[in-house]
Amino acid sequence: MNEIAKLQPQAVWKNFDLLTQVPRPSGHLEKVQKFLLDWAKEHNVEAFKDEAGNIVMRKPATPGMEDRKIVTLQGHMDMVPQKTKESNHNFETDPIQTWIDGEWVKAKGTTLGSDDGMAVATIMGIFEDDSIPHGPLEGFITADEETTMYGVEHMAADTLKGEILLNLDDETEGQMIVGSAGGVNQQGELEYKPEPTEAGDAGVKITVKGLLGGHSGLEINEGRANANKLMARIVSDAIANFEARLCSWEGGNMRNAIPNRAEVVLALPKENVEALREECIADWQRTLSDEFAVVEKNLAVELEEVELPAEQVPAEIADNLVDALCACHDGVMRMIPEVPHIVETSSNIGIVQIGGGKAAFTFLVRSSRDSMRECCALTIESVLSMAGMKVSYDHSYPAWQPNPKSEIVALMSRVYKELFGVESKVQVVHAGLECGVIGAKYPKMDMVSFGPTLRSPHTPNERCNIPSVEKYWKFVLETLANIPKK
Numbered sequence: 001m002n003e004i005a006k007l008q009p010q011a012v013w014k015n016f017d018l019l020t021q022v023p024r025p026s027g028h029l030e031k032v033q034k035f036l037l038d039w040a041k042e043h044n045v046e047a048f049k050d051e052a053g054n055i056v057m058r059k060p061a062t063p064g065m066e067d068r069k070i071v072t073l074q075g076h077m078d079m080v081p082q083k084t085k086e087s088n089h090n091f092e093t094d095p096i097q098t099w100i101d102g103e104w105v106k107a108k109g110t111t112l113g114s115d116d117g118m119a120v121a122t123i124m125g126i127f128e129d130d131s132i133p134h135g136p137l138e139g140f141i142t143a144d145e146e147t148t149m150y151g152v153e154h155m156a157a158d159t160l161k162g163e164i165l166l167n168l169d170d171e172t173e174g175q176m177i178v179g180s181a182g183g184v185n186q187q188g189e190l191e192y193k194p195e196p197t198e199a200g201d202a203g204v205k206i207t208v209k210g211l212l213g214g215h216s217g218l219e220i221n222e223g224r225a226n227a228n229k230l231m232a233r234i235v236s237d238a239i240a241n242f243e244a245r246l247c248s249w250e251g252g253n254m255r256n257a258i259p260n261r262a263e264v265v266l267a268l269p270k271e272n273v274e275a276l277r278e279e280c281i282a283d284w285q286r287t288l289s290d291e292f293a294v295v296e297k298n299l300a301v302e303l304e305e306v307e308l309p310a311e312q313v314p315a316e317i318a319d320n321l322v323d324a325l326c327a328c329h330d331g332v333m334r335m336i337p338e339v340p341h342i343v344e345t346s347s348n349i350g351i352v353q354i355g356g357g358k359a360a361f362t363f364l365v366r367s368s369r370d371s372m373r374e375c376c377a378l379t380i381e382s383v384l385s386m387a388g389m390k391v392s393y394d395h396s397y398p399a400w401q402p403n404p405k406s407e408i409v410a411l412m413s414r415v416y417k418e419l420f421g422v423e424s425k426v427q428v429v430h431a432g433l434e435c436g437v438i439g440a441k442y443p444k445m446d447m448v449s450f451g452p453t454l455r456s457p458h459t460p461n462e463r464c465n466i467p468s469v470e471k472y473w474k475f476v477l478e479t480l481a482n483i484p485k486k
């Protein structure tokens with residue numbers, strides 16, 4: 001038993017301590033699935049693993065509460081395996097080493113797994129204790145949320161019996177999430193026949209770098225620059241005014257990250273190189289530094305002479321591709337009309353690759369309203385089609401649209417106020433949550449997401465705030481005690 005097992009509330013921390021001893025990085029869940037099934041057997045809890053690798057548990061109501069609505073308590077079993085450069089931790093075999101630093105529980109050199117081990121520990125704490133009053137309960141511990149939401153994506157539409165779903169995967173105590181964005185990957189592709197560069201031309205590499213980048217959902221409204229978008233303006237200028245020809249483009253590497261760097265290689269008449277450096281690159285450095293002065297402090301546009309590549313993109317195709325990048329939507333498209341401080345619809349030109357006879361652009365389009373996601377994707381598709389690109393889609397997941405009539409949100413708002421004397425904040429997030437996928441399969445489910453306070457999840461600096469766990473635990477128990485009758 002480790003130090004954290006003695007923290008309050010014991011029911012949560014003791015089980016979280018057990019869970020830290022079981023390896024459970026996304027993609028390697030056999031050990032934790034077995035651990036949960038063994039634990040259930042030992043505690044006389046009905047449990048099974050479904051066809052998607054999720055663990056489902058059931059517990060009858062405490063006497064006198066049989067007529068309450070069935071509550072599904074949900075969290076994911078997998079954790080993000082991140083460690084410091086110095087750490088030699090093996091996520092598939094080693095236990096997480098926890099320690100207490102003031103008000104925080106942390107891990108030594110790795111992610112802590114409080115995202116979402118806190119939820120699993122909460123479910124264990126409730127299911128093993130017969131003195132907690134509650135109606136009929138279901139525990140739903142999902143597989144591989146962090147990578148592909150595999151568990152909820154592949155679950156059957158008749159696995160769950162619950163009518164109310166408490167998703168325990170939020171990271172800020174005192175708030176309740178009532179809606180999340182859906183998303184879709186969008187690709188534009190085109191093949192072209194490269195032509196030889198002109199003998200006597202010079203090769204130059206232009207780099208846009210030093211940008212903040214970030215999460216293409218949660219940070220899309222922070223005014224950050226997209227390296228591909230900035231580069232499109234620079235290349236458009238270089239082609240129009242300095243006789244430059246596009247040879248290749250590499251910008252960004254993840255569809256869901258704002259690209260913080262892009263590089264292109266251009267060919268141009270040798271005598272234009274100095275003019276390009278002085279009049280184009282230097283100008284863009286000034287203009288863009290000015291435009292983004294408040295947000296992007298390290299924005300840099302650089303030119304370097306390189307060997308002239310053998311091939312370039314034919315001029316007409318290069319014009320089409322650059323025009324498409326200039327024209328397609330990127331960033332926030334609309335805020336939620338009813339909640340004007342939250343982004344509803346956005347896009348991110350995550351990856352641009354041109355060279356070797358192929359051009360490929362990858363976008364992630366998000367919206368909390370499915371019809372607006374389609375609208376944004378259509379806007380981009382129209383531009384890409386005009387440029388002669390073939391457009392395709394994959395990995396779409398549905399939005400979780402807020403339900404203003406939600407009975408559980410009204411009940412929990414009242415319970416929170418009674419317990420703590422302050423209002424809880426009701427929020428919608430511009431990122432994907434499992435609730436979106438669950439809601440699409442169980443349209444009648446009344447859902448809400450909340451949790452204790454975590455900081456820097458998905459990094460070796462992940463930490464869980466101890467006092468917040470106590471409040472969160474009280475909130476869960478009081479909610480269960482007040483679940484309405486069927």
Ligand SMILES: [Zn+2]
Nearest residue numbers: 076115116169
């Ligand atoms: Zn999570």
